[in-house]
Amino acid sequence: MPKPTSDQLQEFYYKMILTRTLGARLRLLRHQGRINIVALADGHEAAQVGSAGALRIGLDFIYTYYRDMGVAMAVGMRPHDFMAQAYAKATDPNSRGRILPGDLNYPAANLMAGGGPIATQLPQAAGTALASQIKGEDAVTIVYFGEGASSEGEFHETCNLAGIHKLPLILFCENNQYALSAPLAKEVAGGGIALKAQGYGFPGVEVDGNDVVAVYQATGEASERARHGEGPTLIEARLYRLGAHSTDDDDSRYRDPEELDRQREDDPLLRFRRYLIERKHLKETDLVELETKAAEEVEAAQRFAEESPYPDPAELWEHVYGA
């Protein structure tokens, strides 16, 4: 897997800062009572943008879960789109104001039908990968999920099938240490997710989820394996949820603030910023320029969403059946 180019690194940084900036604005809007609940991706940016950066957008299939704002940004959704969804406006390209923000349905990028239940996307991703295999097509399917979803039977059922059929599938776990309020030790036996792959006969890879380049490379290698008929890979991106579960959650009820402070030192954005400067890929002024651009884009997205109309009540009855 070749290293990302300087242009790619700049793009990664932009998508990461865009995700963080968009999230911060959504949190503010929620606190102002202008929108409803949103799940934010603070701390997930490197894992989401790095992994999506290794995909062939429009060719590969992508199943997400509700916290994958960074994946959305990386595959070409705009803050406009996400903001319109947060405001439940008719301009929301995911669902025209039907489903909660972050449940992504975006055919233009093969961002596959996303709903609310936990882990239901995993068997579906296996089915999509199986269909590619049946048709002899080269597409890879990636499915994102939190470590909390590994408690569901459908995670294990999917791993089992993926191992049996050597499916062209990447199971990408964003292990952020918390399933809402439950810490890892109370929800996952054995200490981690990656090691579970061994029992299903395919590689499980643990990667530093705060290192965008490492995630990019691990995903790229898994994608190569899938394309060459070598079967699935389970990637566990170890990271830390820097925000609460959602805008409506108070994490001080279950999380030690000192733990959070320690983890902030490893914030994937700050790390990547230092890396880009140290390795001379970008200068401080370049980064500030990108940060300003992201802020402007989010500002414009908010205006767009606020000015967009709500769906007409008659739309309630649309898209129940095709025929």
Added chain:
Amino acid sequence: MGPKVNVITAIRDSLDEAMAADERVIVLGEDVGQIGGVFRATEGLWQKYGPKRVIDMPIAEALIVGVAIGAALNGLRPVAEIQFADYIHPAFDQIVNEAAKIRYRSAGGFHCPIVVRAPAGGGIHGALYHSQSVEAYFCHAPGLKVVAPSNPYDAKGLLKAAILDPDPVIYFEFKATYRTVEGEVPDEDYIVPIGEAAIKRPGRDMTLLTYGMLVHESLKAAERLAEAGIEVEVIDLRTLLPLDKNTILTSVRRTSKVLIVHEANKTGGLGAELAAIISEEAFEDLDGPIVRLTGPDVPAMPFAPTLEAAFMPNADKIVEAARRLDAY
């Protein structure tokens, strides 16, 4: 018309023809491959179309339906088999929360053309977990279509229609009909449109609404009632969601009396919905209470022949219920 076949043969022929006509059609489920399913509904397909299109799945119903959904989203036309309807419940989330809502939640961006076949119903000495009729759960889920054929012609034609349908279709096949009900099936390709009931026997005195195996018990009962001068119109609903309201209401307006017969238990069953629709839309035309003859509100159908017989509606019980309603 072509040759006389039984229901299981009609289902198998339908799958075979659909797979021959469209390489996007795949079959997946437990034991559907080499042995052709526990009821032989897929017999010969694995040998003819190979293991890539006839896929033996692990015992994991949520997985079976989830995989079907994902394959449909990638352009295939999957027909999933749940070995017994009694075991469909682990897949409930995939069917009701996912398949039924994919078109709606994506505002038409995605859709989910899958078929889930599930052998249902009792009277075959299957006890609690090989006898259930679970259709009502799924009739409560807009976005799904639910069909329940009673005979070979409908079994074949409805399955063809279900495979062509752009939305998820749950296809309940009554095990008791598999090898006991025979009928002629055309040689040429045809479908039975989803959403159309069939009047199996015309009658002026009473409308009897039923589906599945009990269509045949109802027809037997109607024969006997006719001898006593009571002409019962027997309607085979065939599609349970969406209901063919037009055929139902047109008949009720003519006969003014309604007897609903199904094997599933009474409370919250399809009969409740039928009764409500008729009350709402044809109340003025009624000339008696809407009567339901159904399985009893006990958890499931027991094993002992005496208990099984006590559970199952049959021609005798239908005759008795119809006589009482006629006398009202």
